[in-house]
Amino acid sequence: MNNYQTARQQYSFEQIYQQYTPLVHGMLQRLHIHSNHEDFLQAGYVGLWLAYQHHDGEKGPFPAYAFLRVRGEMLTMLKKDANYYDRHSFSPDDQEPAQVRIETESWMPDLDTLAPYLNMLSDREQRWVIEHAVHDLPPRMIAAKYNVSVETVKGWRKGALAKLRKYVK
Missing domain, CATH: 1.10.10 (Arc Repressor Mutant, subunit A)
Structure with a gap:
C-alpha cells in the first residue's frame, strides 16, 4: 500500500488554493456550468477546503481526492438548484417564488x-x-x-x- 502524506502535512491551504485554482475553474467547464459562476466557484473552493481538511494519506494521493471533492460539491449544488427550480415557479410580476403543487x-x-x-x-x-x-x-x-x-x-x-x-x- 502506498503511504502518502496528508496535504496538511505538506502544504498550507494558501499553497493548495493557488495550486488547485485551475482545477476549480476547469470544473466549471467540465460540468458545463454557464451561470452563477461565483456561486459554483465558491462551492468548488469549499470542496477543496474539505479535501484539504479530510485528506487521508493512507487512502491515496491528494490530487485525486481534491478532484472528487471539488466535483462533488459542484454536482451537489447543481442538484439542489435543479430541485429548487423544479419545485418553484416564478411569475414575471413578483420576484417571490410560488410553490407549485402537482396533482x-x-x-x-x-x-x-x-x-x-x-x-x-x-x-x-x-x-x-x-x-x-x-x-x-x-x-x-x-x-x-x-x-x-x-x-x-x-x-x-x-x-x-x-x-x-x-x-x-
Whole structure:
C-alpha cells in the first residue's frame, strides 16, 4: 500500500488554493456550468477546503481526492438548484417564488379517455399504453408483469407510439 502524506502535512491551504485554482475553474467547464459562476466557484473552493481538511494519506494521493471533492460539491449544488427550480415557479410580476403543487390524479388519463386511441392498437400495444399511462409503470415492471423481456416491452412502446403519432397528425 502506498503511504502518502496528508496535504496538511505538506502544504498550507494558501499553497493548495493557488495550486488547485485551475482545477476549480476547469470544473466549471467540465460540468458545463454557464451561470452563477461565483456561486459554483465558491462551492468548488469549499470542496477543496474539505479535501484539504479530510485528506487521508493512507487512502491515496491528494490530487485525486481534491478532484472528487471539488466535483462533488459542484454536482451537489447543481442538484439542489435543479430541485429548487423544479419545485418553484416564478411569475414575471413578483420576484417571490410560488410553490407549485402537482396533482397527479388531475392529469393521469383513465381508460375512458384512452378508449378511442386503444382501438387502433394491437393487444400488446394496448397493454403498454394502459400499464404506462394509467398505472405509471416503467418498462422493466411491465416486462416482469407479463413475463417478457424489457426489449419486447420497448417494441410494444415503439409500435404504439408510431400508430398514435399517425393518428394525432
